[in-house]
Amino acid sequence: MSSHSVTVLIGTTKGAFLVAGGKDRDGWTVRGPFCDGWPINHIIGDPATGTLWAAGGGDWNGAGVWRSSDGGESWDLTRLTRGTMDDWAENDPDFAAMINWSGASLPFTDTFSQIWSLGYAHGTLYAGTKPASLLASTDGGISWERVEGLSNHPSAGSWNPGAAGLVLHTIVADPANPKKLWIGISAAGVFATEDGGVTWERRNRLSNIGACAHNDHPAGPRDGEIGHCVHSMMRAPGTSDLLYQQNHHGVWRSVDGGRNWDDITEALPSTFGFPIRVHPRDPGTIWTLPLNGDSQGRYPPDAAAAVWRSRDGGASWQDLRDGLPQQSCYFTVLRQAMAGDERDPAGIYFGTNSGSVFASLDEGDSWDEIARHLPTILAVEVLDRS
Numbered sequence: 001m002s003s004h005s006v007t008v009l010i011g012t013t014k015g016a017f018l019v020a021g022g023k024d025r026d027g028w029t030v031r032g033p034f035c036d037g038w039p040i041n042h043i044i045g046d047p048a049t050g051t052l053w054a055a056g057g058g059d060w061n062g063a064g065v066w067r068s069s070d071g072g073e074s075w076d077l078t079r080l081t082r083g084t085m086d087d088w089a090e091n092d093p094d095f096a097a098m099i100n101w102s103g104a105s106l107p108f109t110d111t112f113s114q115i116w117s118l119g120y121a122h123g124t125l126y127a128g129t130k131p132a133s134l135l136a137s138t139d140g141g142i143s144w145e146r147v148e149g150l151s152n153h154p155s156a157g158s159w160n161p162g163a164a165g166l167v168l169h170t171i172v173a174d175p176a177n178p179k180k181l182w183i184g185i186s187a188a189g190v191f192a193t194e195d196g197g198v199t200w201e202r203r204n205r206l207s208n209i210g211a212c213a214h215n216d217h218p219a220g221p222r223d224g225e226i227g228h229c230v231h232s233m234m235r236a237p238g239t240s241d242l243l244y245q246q247n248h249h250g251v252w253r254s255v256d257g258g259r260n261w262d263d264i265t266e267a268l269p270s271t272f273g274f275p276i277r278v279h280p281r282d283p284g285t286i287w288t289l290p291l292n293g294d295s296q297g298r299y300p301p302d303a304a305a306a307v308w309r310s311r312d313g314g315a316s317w318q319d320l321r322d323g324l325p326q327q328s329c330y331f332t333v334l335r336q337a338m339a340g341d342e343r344d345p346a347g348i349y350f351g352t353n354s355g356s357v358f359a360s361l362d363e364g365d366s367w368d369e370i371a372r373h374l375p376t377i378l379a380v381e382v383l384d385r386s
Helices: 084-091 093-098
Strands: 006-012 015-021 029-034 040-045 052-058 062-068 076-079 114-121 124-130 134-137 167-174 177-186 189-193 230-235 243-247 250-254 273-278 286-290 307-310 318-320 338-340 348-351 357-360 368-371 377-384
Touching: 006 052, 006 357, 006 368, 015 040, 015 368, 062 114, 062 124, 084 093, 114 177, 124 177, 167 230, 177 230, 189 230, 243 273, 273 338, 348 377
Parallel strands: 040 114, 040 377, 114 167, 230 273, 338 377
Antiparallel strands: 006 015, 006 040, 006 377, 015 029, 040 052, 052 062, 052 114, 062 076, 114 124, 124 134, 124 167, 167 177, 177 189, 230 243, 243 250, 273 286, 286 307, 307 318, 338 348, 348 357, 357 368
16 A cells, blocks of 8 residues: 555455555555455544554454554454354354454443444544444554443433444544544434533534425424434534535535534435535535435436535535446445545545445546445545555
8 A cells, every 4th residue: 555645445344445546546456355354334544654444343243443554464453342253152162263262351242233433533543333332542443442421421212223223323523623523323313522522412403594395204304303314424624613414314514513404405316315525625515426215225316326516515516427327327325435535636436335436536527437346335435645
């Protein structure tokens, strides 16, 4: 990876992959799978050091976080919870020897089955779990503590699982303030802390600009709130607390850190989708990838792929199709499977559940498939060390 300045980090159902391009973001090469073929729900990198973290697991493996400090050449695993393989190994010495099982106690026993999300800011590595809780590590992922302020939130007993379970899937930091953090839980909504995780405020309120037109869906806005099944959320660049989110029934914007949300879905072909992406410098430029609906197949409308871009904060939208399949396209792009670099023009990347990675080096105007035939892609991030 050291010879490349842009690396697309891919989490899949069969391990992590690295898709590397040169200084001109071309000549893409694929390496992997890494992490012993574990399901990897999220993989991120620190551009300052090049350190990579990949997280995931499941019922068989238990949950864990992998770490590489040499560009993916080698990986170290910190296991956090037990899996079925531990139960087998306890009762079968031959199996224990085959998998080199140590029998060591694990810090969170069996309290969660997977890590779903990672975030790194101000020297702290965060991890979101399934069932939903937030962990924090100040030593690069070697040791972890639960953020008890979130787990003890008064609403915790009422949190309901989404289709994938009760997962903490989105972690958003404020680059200027280490005490501010937002997280997204399906289906409990958006939570924010401004005191480093000691206390948390639930932030799902509709703005006061008027009623929403598309409130007929069970996950849609009602009772003064936008709906709690947030799918993805991102903070815009700059000093304001401008947030965007795609949830189960709409795309939304908040100008006050999530205290109030405005509906910006009207010009899109569907209310349903998973990812949202914000331009690295322009807070009004965003991208999303609508799907036809949660019960209609979850593929692009009319089976023709398009990324939709807004240059005015969601007031208007443009469909971007050049280079994307326009016939018989039935893939899904999941909540963590769209990312971007910080170049000029900005690069946008997304991965599909059919194993393809698409890249645009001109902010979405045109697209190229830079990898294909990978396992089901669960997450895409970019490590840009330019």
